[in-house]
Amino acid sequence: xxxxxxxxxxxxxxxxxxxxxxxxxxxxxxxxxxxxxxxxxxxxxxxxxxxxxxxxxxxxxxxxxxxxxxxxxxxxxxxxxxxxxxxxxxxxxxxxxxxxxxxxxxxxxxxxxxxxxxxxxxxxxxxxxxxxxxxxxxxxxxxxxxxxxxxxxxxxxxxxxxxxxxxxxxxxxxxxxxxxxxxxxxxxxxxxxxxxxxxxxxxxxxxxxxxxxxxxxxxxxxxxxxxxxxxxxxxxxxxxxxxxxxxxxxxxxxxxxxxxxxxxxxxxxxxxxxxxxxxxxxxxxxxxxxxxxxxxxxxxxxxxxxxxx
Amino acid sequence: xxxxxxxxxxxxxxxxxxxxxxxxxxxxxxxxxxxxxxxxxxxxxxxxxxxxxxxxxxxxxxxxxxxxxxxxxxxxxxxxxxxxxxxxxxxxxxxxxxxxxxxxxxxxxxxxxxxxxxxxxxxxxxxxxxxxxxxxxxxxxxxxxxxxxxxxxxxxxxxxxxxxxxxxxxxxxxxxxxxxxxxxxxxxxxxxxxxxxxxxxxxxxxxxxxxxxxxxxxxxxxxxxxxxxxxxxxxxxxxxxxxxxxxxxxxxxxxxxxxxxxxxxxxxxxxxxxxxxxxxxxxxxxxxxxxxxxxxxxxxxxxxxxxxxxxxxxxxxxxxxxxxxxxxx
Amino acid sequence: xxxxxxxxxxxxxxxxxxxxxxxxxxxxxxxxxxxxxxxxxxxxxxxxxxxxxxxxxxxxxxxxxxxxxxxxxxxxxxxxxxxxxxxxxxxxxxxxxxxxxxxxxxxxxxxxxxxxxxxxxxxxxxxxxxxxxxxxxxxxxxxxxxxxxxxxxxxxxxxxxxxxxxxxxxxxxxxxxxxxxxxxxxxxxxxxxxxxxxxxxxxxxxxxxxxxxxxxxxxxxxxxxxxxxxxxxxxxxxxxxxxxxxxxxxxxxxxxxxxxxxxxxxxxxxxxxxxxxxxxxxxxxxxxxxxxxxxxxxxxxxxxxxxxxxxxxxxxxxxxxxxxxxxxxxxxxxxxxxxxxxxxxx
Numbered sequence: 004x005x006x007x008x009x010x011x012x013x014x015x016x017x018x019x020x021x022x023x024x025x026x027x028x029x030x031x032x033x034x035x036x037x038x039x040x041x042x043x044x045x046x047x048x049x050x051x052x053x054x055x056x057x058x059x060x061x062x063x064x065x066x067x068x069x070x071x072x073x074x075x076x077x078x079x080x081x082x083x084x085x086x087x088x089x090x091x092x093x094x095x096x097x098x099x100x101x102x103x104x105x106x107x108x109x110x111x112x113x114x115x116x117x118x119x120x121x122x123x124x125x126x127x128x129x130x131x132x133x134x135x136x137x138x139x140x141x142x143x144x145x146x147x148x149x150x151x152x153x154x155x156x157x158x159x160x161x162x163x164x165x166x167x168x169x170x171x172x173x174x175x176x177x178x179x180x181x182x183x184x185x186x187x188x189x190x191x192x193x194x195x196x197x198x199x200x201x202x203x204x205x206x207x208x209x210x211x212x213x214x215x216x217x218x219x220x221x222x223x224x225x226x227x228x229x230x231x232x233x234x235x236x237x238x239x240x241x242x243x244x245x246x247x248x249x250x251x252x253x254x255x256x257x258x259x260x261x262x263x264x265x266x267x268x269x270x271x272x273x274x275x276x277x278x279x280x281x282x283x284x285x286x287x288x289x290x291x292x293x294x295x296x297x298x299x300x301x302x303x304x305x306x307x308x309x310x311x312x
Numbered sequence: 313x314x315x316x317x318x319x320x321x322x323x324x325x326x327x328x329x330x331x332x333x334x335x336x337x338x339x340x341x342x343x344x345x346x347x348x349x350x351x352x353x354x355x356x357x358x359x360x361x362x363x364x365x366x367x368x369x370x371x372x373x374x375x376x377x378x379x380x381x382x383x384x385x386x387x388x389x390x391x392x393x394x395x396x397x398x399x400x401x402x403x404x405x406x407x408x409x410x411x412x413x414x415x416x417x418x419x420x421x422x423x424x425x426x427x428x429x430x431x432x433x434x435x436x437x438x439x440x441x442x443x444x445x446x447x448x449x450x451x452x453x454x455x456x457x458x459x460x461x462x463x464x465x466x467x468x469x470x471x472x473x474x475x476x477x478x479x480x481x482x483x484x485x486x487x488x489x490x491x492x493x494x495x496x497x498x499x500x501x502x503x504x505x506x507x508x509x510x511x512x513x514x515x516x517x518x519x520x521x522x523x524x525x526x527x528x529x530x531x532x533x534x535x536x537x538x539x540x541x542x543x544x545x546x547x548x549x550x551x552x553x554x555x556x557x558x559x560x561x562x563x564x565x566x567x568x569x570x571x572x573x574x575x576x577x578x579x580x581x582x583x584x585x586x587x588x589x590x591x592x593x594x595x596x597x598x599x600x601x602x603x604x605x606x607x608x609x610x611x612x613x614x615x616x617x618x619x620x621x622x623x624x625x626x627x628x629x630x631x632x633x634x635x636x637x638x639x640x641x
Numbered sequence: 642x643x644x645x646x647x648x649x650x651x652x653x654x655x656x657x658x659x660x661x662x663x664x665x666x667x668x669x670x671x672x673x674x675x676x677x678x679x680x681x682x683x684x685x686x687x688x689x690x691x692x693x694x695x696x697x698x699x700x701x702x703x704x705x706x707x708x709x710x711x712x713x714x715x716x717x718x719x720x721x722x723x724x725x726x727x728x729x730x731x732x733x734x735x736x737x738x739x740x741x742x743x744x745x746x747x748x749x750x751x752x753x754x755x756x757x758x759x760x761x762x763x764x765x766x767x768x769x770x771x772x773x774x775x776x777x778x779x780x781x782x783x784x785x786x787x788x789x790x791x792x793x794x795x796x797x798x799x800x801x802x803x804x805x806x807x808x809x810x811x812x813x814x815x816x817x818x819x820x821x822x823x824x825x826x827x828x829x830x831x832x833x834x835x836x837x838x839x840x841x842x843x844x845x846x847x848x849x850x851x852x853x854x855x856x857x858x859x860x861x862x863x864x865x866x867x868x869x870x871x872x873x874x875x876x877x878x879x880x881x882x883x884x885x886x887x888x889x890x891x892x893x894x895x896x897x898x899x900x901x902x903x904x905x906x907x908x909x910x911x912x913x914x915x916x917x918x919x920x921x922x923x924x925x926x927x928x929x930x931x932x933x934x935x936x937x938x939x940x941x942x943x944x945x946x947x948x949x950x951x952x953x954x955x956x957x958x959x960x961x962x963x964x965x966x967x968x969x970x971x972x973x974x975x976x977x978x979x980x981x982x983x984x985x986x987x
Contacts, residue, residue, distance in 0.1 A: 027463040030416075036667070203413035204423075207476065210374050211427045212400030221426075225417035361836035362807075465926050466693075495692035496863060497923035500907035504919050522837055525866075529909035529916055552911060566837045568866030569910050572889040576845050576870050581838055 037305045044301025050294030058110040065101070069108040069261045073099035081279050093283050096266070097273060098259075102280075105261040106287060112262045113243050113291060116177050120242035121235045123181025128188020129231055133219050135189070136196025143193070150189050158183045159245065163254050171257040176249070180242045187234055195227045229306040236299030240292040247288050263288050317516050318350040318373060318403070318484055322382035324540075325368050329589060338589050342368040344540040346382070347615075347622075350484070355510065355517040357531035357548070359524060359563065363588055365540040366520045370486050373518065375399035386484075401431065404477040408489035410469035414461040420447070420472055421457050427479040446475040450505060467498035474505065478513070486518040491526065503530060524567045528552050533620075536560050539588060539596040546621030556623045558603050595626065603627060651682025651873075654824050654857035655704070655742075659717030662699045662708065669931045673699040673712065675881040678957075681857045681874075683824065686848075688872035688889070689861045694927050696881040697861045701827045704859075705744050706734045722824055740770040742825040743818035748834045749810035753802040759786075759813050760798030766820045778820075785816040789846055808839035815846060819854070826851075827859045832867070844871060865908060869893055874963070877901050880927055880938040883957060887964040897966035897975070899943045937969070945970060 028036075038044055057064065073095075080087045081094040081102070093102035135146030162179050169175040199205060200223070208218050247264030249255030256262035258269070263284040270280025325343040343365040350356050358366045371377040372384055375391050383390045391399055404427075407413040414423055424443045428434055434442060444454055450471040461469055470490065477485055490506070491499040507530060510517060521527055527534060528548060535545040536557065544557040555561045565577045581600050586592050592599050598608035605626055613624045662674040674696040681687040689697045703714045706726075719726040721742060726734060746752035754762060763785070764778035772778070779798070786794035789812040802810055811831060818826055828847065832840035848871065851858050860871055868875055868889065875892045877885040877900065885898040896902045906921025914920070925942040937943070940950040949969055957967045 030460050030462055202415075203407040203409055204415040206371075206376065207405060207407065207413055207473070208426065208430075209376055210400060210403075210405045211430050211476075212397035213426070213430045217430065222415055225415070228417075361838065467926075496865070496904055496907050497692060500920040500922040501924070503909075504922060507917065507919070524837070525909045525911055528911040529914055529920070549916070562838055566841045567911065568841070568864070568870050569913075570865040570869040570893060570905065570908060572869040572872075572893045574870060576848060577841050578845070579838075579841070581842070 034305050038301070041301050041304060043297040044305060047294045047296070047298025047301055050290060051298055054110050054291055054294075055114065057107050058114050061104075061107040061111065065104040065107060067101040067104040069100060069105045070259055071100060075099065078273065078277055080277065081283070084279070094277075094279055096280060097269060102266075102283060105266060106263070106283065109261040109263045109266060109284065109287070110291075112173060112256065112260065113246070113288075115173055116180065116246045117239040117243045117295070119177035120180035120184065121239040123178065124183075124185040124238055124242075125188055125231055125235045127182070128185030128234075129192050129227065131185070132189040132192025132194075133196050133223060133227070136193035137200055137215070137219055137223065139197075139200075146189065146193065150186050153183075153186050156183075159249075162245065162249065166249065166255060171250075171255055173256065173260070176246055176255055180245060184238055184241060187238065188231065191230050191234055192227050195230055196223055199223045199226045229302070232306075233299045233303040236295050236302065240295040240299075243288065243292055243295075315352045316349045317352045317387065318518075319385040319388075320346050320348040320369075320373070320382065321385065322347060323369070323372060323379045323384060324381040325365075325372060325377065326380045340589055341540050341591070342588070343372070343379075346537075346542050348535055348542065348545070350516060350518065352483070352516050353510075353514055354533060355519060355531045357527040357534045358518065358520045358537060359522060359527055359534060360537035361522060363539070364537040366537050367488060369537070370405070370488050370518065370520050373484075373486055374403055374405050397431065400427070401480050402482050403484040403486065404480070404482040406470070406473050406477050406485060406487040406490050409493050410466045410473060411461075411493070413473045414469055416461055419458045419460060420452075420464075423461075423472060424476045424479060427476065431480065433480070442479065443475075446478060449478065449509070450475045451501075465498070466494050467501055470494060470498075470502050471505070474502075474509070478509070481513070482515075484516045484518065486520070488520045489522070490519065492521070492523060499526075506530070524563060525569070536563065539586060539591055541596065541624065542622075543597070543625065544621075544623045550621060556621075556628060557597075557625045558601050558627070559597050562602075595624075651685040651857075653680055653682045654722055655859075656680045656718060656720045657704060657716065658719075659715075660700060660703055660719065661715045662696070662703050662712050663715075664709075664712045666711075672881050672930050672934070674703065675934060677876075677878070677881075677883045679876055679883070679886075681825070681859055683857055684851065684855045685873045686851065686858045686860055686871050687874050687876065688868040689859065689876045689878060690863065690865065690868050691878035692863055692927070694880075694930075695878040697878050698829055700878070701744065701829050701859065701861055705738060705742055705827060706731075707738075707744070736770070739766050739818075739823075740821045741823050742827065743821075743823045745811075745814050745818055745826065745828040745831045747830040749807065749814050750802065750834075752814065753810060755802055758799050758801055759805070763798075763813075763817050763820055766817060770821050772821055781820060782816070785819050786813065788819075788850075789813070789816045790842075791816070807835050808843065811835060811839075811843055812846065815843075815850070819850070822854070823856065825857045825859070827861070829861045830863070831860075833862070833864075847871075865904060877904075881930055882934075882938060882967060883965070884939070884967045885965065891964055895972070897960070897964075897972055898939075898968050899945055899970070899975070900939050902975070903942075903944075937967075945974075945976065 076095050076099040077097055079091050079095045082089055082092050087094060091101050093106060096102055096105070131146050131149065135143040162183055165179045166175060169179070205218060205222050208222050246255055246262065247267070250262045250264030251268040253268065256265055258265055266284040267281050274281050323343060323346045324341070327340040327342055329338050329340045346369060348356070358369065360366050368377065372379050375396055378392065383392070385391070386394065386399065386402060421440065421443050424446055425439050428439045428442060443457065447454060447457065452468060452471050452475065456464065461472070464472070487506070491502050494502065503526060506517070509515060519527070519531060531548050533546065534548050534551045535542045536559065537543065538559050544551065544555070544560045551560065552564065555564055562579050562581055565579050579602065581602070586596065586599065594610050595608045595613050598604050601608065607626050613626045613629060615622055615624050616628050657680065658678045660674060660677050661672065664671040664673055677700060679687065689700065691697050699708070699712065702708045704719070708714055716727060721737065760779065760782055763782040764775065767773060767778035767781060768775065782798055783794045786797055791797055791809060791812055805813065831847070832843050835843060844867065847858065860867070862868060872889040874888050875886065876883055877892070877898065879900050885892060885896065885901050892901065896905060903921065903923040907923065909920055923942050928938055928941065934954045936953065937950040937955045940946040943950070955967050955969055957965045959965045
């Protein structure tokens with residue numbers, strides 16, 4: 004009887020195993036359990052989900068058109084003020100447009116730019132990080148050189164100039180921001196790739212005869228994925244803030260598109276007598292960015308790699 | 313000529329250490345002038361301490377690292393000439409650390425099937441069958457097929473690594489310290505498994521280890537390495553009963569058997585492991601050798617072979633030995 | 642070969658009774674250590690042997706007071722040199738650490754601070770416990786480095802850990818523990834990370850120092866070879882419990898607990914185990930350490946388990962002074978081991 008048979012017998016003969024002798028829970032189960040008890044994650048995820056739903060279903064949720072101007076209805080205060088009414092829950096702005104509607108449609112802008120810029124930056128940064136981290140040597144030197152150049156450039160100023168050149172549409176803003184904020188992705192991806200590179204399972208894959216592309220995408224990338232998601236969420240928050248700032252300065256999205264930053268800018272003139280014009284979009288930006296950050300933190304906590312026993 | 317499956321002919325490997333964009337590096341001779349022959353069905357053990365080059369040598373045998381000098385031959389053909397993919401089908405590794413040799417983000421099925429996927433062997437259904445077959449072969453319960461490495465114990469992980477190595481039915485398996493990261497009871501299970509597999513599948517093994525008790529138990533032949541060179545080699549029983557090189561003797565003396573009637577071994581080894589970047593002149597072992605002679609500092613000993621054994625030591629150089637004897641008398 | 646250890650009477654340094662360590666984890670309370678007793682005296686080497694997860698490291702951390710924050714220690718008695726450690730405040734316990742009892746860790750690379758010199762780290766211990774001024778500290782550091790076999794001790798004091806090889810670093814660590822002349826040294830796998838030839842030298846060093854300074858040494862290891870050669874007495878641990886104790890000669894010549902016997906069967910012994918034969922093995926895995934102990938923890942892996950083993954927790958039975966075993970089987974009913982008796986001299 005070989006030891007294999009003996010061991011197999013041994014394993015079979017252990018039944019019925021006492022309840023606590025089941026093997027450890029799978030990583031998915033652990034993550035799910037953590038996710039459901041993590042307050043930051045739940046808060047962030049709820050807000051994000053709500054924002055996405057509102058943005059997607061905006062036309063169905065409101066009877067108004069965000070672009071429709073009715074000067075007879077200008078500057079109606081929100082429902083909680085003295086002269087407010089339920090017809091316009093957040094009031095109207097200087098052009099008579101319903102504020103809540105503009106807020107909802109503005110969510111589309113913010114989310115599009117946020118996801119879009121983060122995706123583009125993520126793609127560029129992750130690719131560079133994987134290549135630099137995996138190949139090392141001269142290739143890595145080139146990648147780090149690019150990162151250093153990028154870090155030396157004043158990102159916002161360049162964004163301004165490019166937007167001037169290409170016009171202030173959602174597409175151009177997304178592209179410009181995407182091409183300017185990939186450095187954090189590179190640094191983190193490269194570092195994780197370098198650590199993963201020396202792990203035995205990568206050597207095993209090489210010994211199996213796997214091509215380099217297969218190793219990078221099949222062995223290294225899955226280990227990098229969690230980090231990328233976290234960075235992506237943080238970069239999304241940054242992109243939204245930068246867009247809001249640029250639009251506020253009149254250097255980003257052009258009116259009459261209902262960007263939240265633009266809304267704050269347009270409300271500047273009326274700030275002292277109708278503070279809600281500035282406060283409402285301002286608070287919206289604040290809440291969304293905080294939610295994104297907490298979501299990112301939460302994902303990082305939840306997907307923290309299992310250590311050894 | 314019995315079938316020699318894997319052969320190292322004067323294999324050497326140099327690394328450049330400390331080279332950057334602006335500085336040239338120093339040369340590190342990790343492996344130097346290694347001659348080894350591995351016959352089918354044999355288990356060859358490569359022993360030595362850290363820094364002796366055994367890991368570098370095993371990487372070269374796997375085809376992952378190209379020798380700077382000499383050649384590694386598989387079935388008489390240099391490995392360089394055969395593509396890496398073909399080498400992979402014949403020579404596979406099992407690594408030391410079961411915690412880092414499996415990708416934590418992949419299921420067992422994906423890990424074990426990787427060689428089949430890379431080489432496009434079979435289709436999805438046949439691959440799954442093969443994976444189950446392999447799991448049974450190494451003693452893993454079938455229900456773990458979609459589990460992740462983090463859910464398994466060290467011994468189970470090592471079995472997965474062995475299953476992966478066997479997926480393409482290689483002829484040669486190179487184990488790099490396959491059990492040193494495992495508990496004693498688990499070690500025994502894995503070693504028994506390796507022995508069974510060797511018999512059932514007629515595999516040829518190279519086992520790199522510093523655990524001499526295990527080596528004595530399992531290996532047919534032993535090669536002892538020191539600072540990149542093989543300083544002694546031969547059949548296990550002969551090496552263990554009559555070691556020639558003083559370093560081999562020291563290694564054997566350091567094995568602590570669980571015998572409470574014996575105390576600690578006493579041997580006079582000079583202090584400090586030499587710096588591989590700045591190796592001693594002549595015989596690399598001379599600063600620590602208890603039987604050092606004047607000649608040892610000057611020249612490197614020639615390789616002396618007889619029947620199945622070889623040794624590189626001035627003690628066995630006929631001229632030097634008799635000179636030493638005459639000096640003493 | 643050095644002489645086997647004598648078994649003369651030892652003045653007691655440490656007494657531990659009923660030590661338990663529990664760690665709160667998400668799925669419940671992990672009982673890392675469950676009610677262990679041990680004692681060690683001056684000049685005596687107590688080896689705690691067991692595999693990973695048996696609780697030996699937690700036991701040592703509990704004794705020295707360095708448990709992780711989530712772990713909770715309970716004990717009936719914990720007395721060092723007559724002082725009741727349980728009655729002391731954390732600050733008072735910290736004062737004893739490094740002074741009366743010291744610890745040598747497994748990996749000198751991670752237990753020495755890489756940004757401070759060796760001399761600095763050694764002197765710090767001396768100064769922190771108020772043993773003298775900086776000059777005295779330096780002199781003692783140099784003396785101890787020389788004592789542990791490090792040549793050019795004075796210049797080594799100014800070196801950083803990464804400039805020393807593994808063996809030298811471990812020697813420096815040993816010298817560090819001796820700075821305040823402690824009576825108890827706990828060494829947790831001190832040679833596992835070292836090469837075989839260096840291992841023998843380090844063990845020699847520990848043995849010689851212990852003989853000279855008459856310290857009590859608790860040596861924690863999973864290597865039965867080290868235990869056989871170094872131990873005066875042996876404590877075998879499994880799943881957080883003590884399963885067998887005795888002198889080294891007793892335990893190796895006639896092990897009583899099936900786990901100890903299984904462990905000894907697993908080891909290939911050059912000259913004794915038939916080459917190429919199957920090694921003994923212990924099938925299965927250590928049980929999860931959750932929930933109260935309701936039965937023998939080893940029964941699922943024991944070749945001689947029977948119905949009573951599952952019925953109730955097994956008490957530690959003393960068959961002779963100092964000789965205990967946590968097993969319901971009597972020595973007579975144990976099946977013969979596959980390996981020959983190991984007590985016979987070669």
